[in-house]
Amino acid sequence: MLEIKVSKVIDKENEQFIRFRSEDVTVIQMPIEYIHKVMALTEHSPEVFRLESSARNYDRLTVKEQLKFYRKWYNSDLDIDNILRQFELEAFKKMRLGKCSDEITQRMSYIHALMSDRTCVLAVNPLYNATVDNIHLFHKAIDQMKRMGKAVMVVTHSTEDAFVISQDIMKLNDQGIKSVETEEMSDEPQSALNRMKAKSEDKTIFVDLEDIEYLESSDGKVYINISREKFVIEGNLTEAEQKLKDYGFYRCHRSYIVNLKKVKEIINWSKNTYSVVIDNPDKTKIPLSRTKYNEIQELLVLR
Secondary structure, three states, rough: EEEEEHHHHHOOOOOEEEEEOOOOEEEEOOHHHHHHHHHHHOOOOOOOEEEOOOOOOOOOHHHHHHHHHHHHHOOOOOOOOHHHHHHHOOHEEEEEHHHHHHHHHHHHHHHHHHHHHOOOOEHHHHHHOOOHHHHHHHHHHHHHHHHHHHHOEEEEEOOHHHHHHHOOOEEOOOOEEEEEEEEOOOOOOOOHHOOEEEEOOOOEEEEEEHHEEEEEEEEOOEEEEEEOOOEEEOOOOOHHHHHHHHHHHHEEEOEEEEEEEEEEEEEEEEOOEEEEEEEEEEEEEEEHHHHHHHHHHHHEEEE
């Protein structure tokens, strides 16, 4: 079955592989820039069908005409009327695709992947702006794809979306690929593992400290920030500061704690205004208190 070298995605030496697995679904959360890399690496593969929710169809065709086209093009044996019922499209079968809502267009993308003759399906952010109905229908689609022997790989930038699809998800970052461990999976004390508990949807997950970019206090809650995602943790920022002070984290502002390993530079905007720049794609700028300016510089030199 098809596999992708992790080193080609993260542009670093790594011996791991991302693998499509027949009759199974693999769900991986990764930054948007890595998603684009995976898409580019599989773009010309004759084995891979790329499922994108925003993909458009022939606007002049009706929903049913488009499905008939898919059936003929891929020589599919799936029954059109059954597909219309399964994906709740009977009321829209005579509607031209150019007039369909995003919800209907998204359903058509699920069906397109299902009817494709490719053995592997790469689903890119398939639940982006999905309604509750479409989430259920996507689950139906991937279950059917697995029964047909297809290998389904879901790549998404959202950990919450990943957990909606599967209870067992992977995470890809610049360190490589690894499983996201939940509270149910772990029987080791968090202090021994250098991790923090965080909430994602209704799941308690364990986050490696090295992945955290910064913590912030907002609206009475404390959030950890990782690759454009926020997760709530228990307690207040002062409690988090005490837990993290021996692990390379620094309280740079009354509302922020930064991971010193993620600090790219310090910007002096004016005599008394400073920011810490985080080494991430957005170059996030975190306020730095005037009284902390000298101290954080010393800590960064020591690192």
